Amino acid sequence: MGTIVVVWTTITITVLKVFDIVLAMTNGQWETQVLANYMYDKLFRSLDWGMGSASAMIIMALVTPILVWNVWNARKEMR
Amino acid sequence: MDSIAGKKPALMWAVQISVVALVLLWVVPTFGLLVSSFRTGDQIVSSGWWQALTEQEQQLSPIRVEGAEVALDGAFVIEGRLFTSATDLLAWGTSSVQPNAYAPGDTADLGEGVTLTVQADGAYVLTSPVTTIGTRLPRIFATASTPPEFTTRNYTNVIASPMAGQSIGQAFLNTLTVAIPATVIPILVAAFAAYALAWMDFPGRALLVALIVGLLVVPLQLALIPLLQFHNWIGIGKGYLGIWMAHTGFGLPLAIYLLRNYMVGLPRDIIENAKVDGATDFQIFTRIILPLSFPALASFAIFQFLWVWNDLLVALIFLGTGNDQQVLTGNLVNLMGSRGGDWEILSASAFVSIAVPLLVFFSMQRFLVRGLLAGSVK
Known part of the structure; x- marks a missing residue:
């Protein structure tokens, strides 16, 4: 079970960051927009630094539970 | 497999068949793309690649x-x-x-x-x-x-002549310029850090290891805006130096994590004996740890090289597009936008761009598995 959970969390994080496939294939049209592409779009096309930063923080917030869990496991192993 | 108690033959068949199905699912379209890259544009339009050998x-x-x-x-x-x-x-x-x-x-x-x-x-x-x-x-x-017509003209077109900004040949060199330092620098930094976190005792070591593990998970989008503003502020701007530093920074948590895991698994006796003989930490590092850690270093090098080669986001932000510093992935995205209907060019570009990662992967494959597994079994 432990292996599956580790792989699952790793893949989840990778998918949350996926950007290049979405940009190349659809660029978010036809309701396929994802967070990472949305952030890139707001930052470098609309030059809206506020919205871009906000979406980066949302990505971080989504990832924080996994981060806390990983750190907790690492400290447990270090003891 | 026979010695594993309780393994049913039916289950093994299911596993084999599903592995074969997954491999076919991936290999067949890639083979189709390879065939398409050798056909002329007219023939690609008139029939699919599976009919490439018949009369068109x-x-x-x-x-x-x-x-x-x-x-x-x-x-x-x-x-x-x-x-x-x-x-x-x-x-x-x-x-x-x-x-x-x-x-x-x-x-x-x-x-x-x-x-x-x-x-x-x-x-x-x-x-x-x-x-x-x-x-x-x-x-x-x-x-x-x-009659079916096959040609290598697509490849010569793609490599030599400029399309959508610059030729693939130039983009290839740019990507190499980005990838090789972005692989070498993290290894240099992380090897020292991993040794310190594995074999040197200092207050706060546990906290640092936990911090590294936490940083593994952080998405790199979080750091892009501040990093770009910082680069502009100190005057680096867009360029190769900026992207080398960026890739180093993003690759260091994984590097330190992998290398530290591997170094912790090295036999304690050798290091203790070396300390008794009066070796300094630096000597232990260069003479004992580094040669023994070669599989882990190689496996991380492959990971990092492949990741940097395939990366689009960091290259778009720190190098920009449409200039002579554009990398292969950016070039491919531009090609898809401006010449998305020219399948013969797209497929030839795709194969030119995956040639190097395939080469790296197949030539260093044994290090990859050995280096990864050795660190995880304690």
């Missing part, structure tokens, strides 16, 4: 009758050929509404005594009772069958 049936664009007019038996005759290469005519017509109205060898009556005959090998004869000089000659719509 294709509707040609209309060809206007032309030739020298000869006076013959009181009528005016124009003779010519439709095709220059060996082609079989399947059907032909004189109007776009009915492009396949006639079979090869038929004679079409175009009105006012004008007749047109087209043979199966493309030779046509136009006969008219009055002179045709100064009149508009009819067009022939032909459906022809051409």
Whole structure:
């Protein structure tokens, strides 16, 4: 079970960051927009630094539970 | 597998079959792309890659009758050929509404005594009772069958000539310029850090390791804006130095994590004996730890090289597009946008861009598995 959970969390994080496939294939049209592409779009096309930063923080917030869990496991192993 | 108690043969068959299915799912489209990259543009449009070896049936664009007019038996005759290469005519017509109205060898009556005959090998004869000089000659719509044609022209086009900004050859060199330092620098930094976190005792070591593990998970989008502003502020701006530093920073948590895990698994006795013999930490590091850690270093190098090679986001932000520093992934995205219908160019570019990662992966594959697994088994 432990292996599956580790792989699952790793893949989840990778998918949350996926950007290049979405940009190349659809660029978010036809309701396929994802967070990472949305952030890139707001930052470098609309030059809206506020919205871009906000979406980066949302990505971080989504990832924080996994981060806390990983750190907790690492400290447990270090003891 | 036989020694594992309780493993049912049916389960193993299911595993084998699903592995084969997954491999086929991935390999078949890639093979199709490879075949497409060797075909000409017309043939890709007319049939799929699985029909690449058969005769291609294709509707040609209309060809206007032309030739020298000869006076013959009181009528005016124009003779010519439709095709220059060996082609079989399947059907032909004189109007776009009915492009396949006639079979090869038929004679079409175009009105006012004008007749047109087209043979199966493309030779046509136009006969008219009055002179045709100064009149508009009819067009022939032909459906022809051409033999399969394979060419390496796509590859030479893609590598040499500029498309959508710059040639793939230049983008290839740019990507190498980005990838090689972005692999070497993290290894240099992380090897020292991993040794310290594994074998040197200092207060806060546990906290640092936990911090590194936490940083593994942080998405890199979080750091992009501040990092870019920082680069502009200290004057680096967009360029190779910025992207090397960025990739180093993003790759360090994984590097330190992998290398530390591996170094912790090294035998304690050797290091203890070396300390007893009076070796300094630096000597232990260079003479004992580094040579022993080679599988882990190699496996991380492969990871990092492949990740940097495939990366698009960091390259777009720290290098920009449409200039002479553009990397391969950016070039491919531009190609898809500007020449998305030219399949022969897209497929050839795709294969040029995956040639190097495949080479790296297959040549260093044994290090990858050994380095990864050695660190995880404690």
